[in-house]
């Protein structure tokens with residue numbers, strides 16, 4: 174896969190940030206319910222991922238999935254509309270921000286930590302049975318890798334030589350538990366040795382380095398078997414919107430968010446002789462305008478009819494809540 178141009182990459186990074194910020198407005202206005210998890214600060218990984226994922230590849234994600242959906246090519250309008258619980262959403266407003274599914278584009282999420290890995294394994298196995306080189310991507314957090322599902326998935330994928338790419342977004346925190354207190358190994362990439370597969374740790378704030386690492390993993394997965402990429406990043410906000418986040422050292426958090434913002438780093442890098450700062454301003458403005466317009470339009474959409482609440486819950490032909498008066 175060819176890398177996108179720097180202007181496209183930068184615009185996409187900004188677009189992703191603005192998209193997540195649009196979601197935040199839904200919490201403040203009470204249009205979005207439940208625990209909203211944003212990936213602010215993790216944009217470079219999603220941009221890098223978007224450069225290697227094909228339409229026939231699958232992607233399974235987690236509770237922090239919006240940017241992975243964008244990377245997979247889910248159109249922004251039905252994605253934002255789903256997060257805002259609208260009838261026009263990709264799941265008709267039934268899923269909300271944590272349950273995003275697009276069967277045609279082979280994209281799914283789960284709020285159960287670690288549970289997306291065996292689903293990705295199934296996609297990878299199906300791909301092998303079909304004789305296809307389509308790859309299954311599982312993007313997970315560092316909190317998922319101590320689950321049995323991670324071990325079983327990696328072991329089986331290696332034994333069967335399946336095309337699985339596990340991208341671990343190591344943002345150093347699993348709710349209030351620091352990575353250093355939860356992992357027996359200093360890195361997660363080194364666990365690849367246990368499964369006899371390639372494993373690589375990369376700076377997930379660096380689009381180029383991350384794209385290169387994912388590219389190597391994908392090339393391996395299309396022909397030889399699974400690979401792991403551990404992309405280092407930092408969770409910029411509380412675990413969810415509303416989390417007071419008092420368990421983290423506030424001084425360190427401020428320092429990290431101020432000095433390790435992937436957008437700020439990308440802008441500084443690009444301004445140094447690669448792209449004209451005026452163009453960077455224009456890209457920022459156009460991404461912001463696109464999201465502002467999108468949000469304004471989505472807010473006008475209807476919510477699903479409450480009478481449809483039981484739709485899609487039962488297989489057709491079976492009476493819903495049989496015996497229970499409606």
Ligand SMILES: Cc1ncc(C[n+]2csc(CCOP(=O)(O)OP(=O)(O)O)c2C)c(N)n1
Nearest residue numbers: 237284285286314315316317344346347348
């Ligand atoms: C099986 C299971 N256990 C616990 C939880 C509660 N929970 C939700 S998110 C989370 C932490 C996830 O951390 P990580 O995988 O690092 O992802 P991040 O939130 O940092 O992106 C936990 C423990 C859950 N959803 N599922």
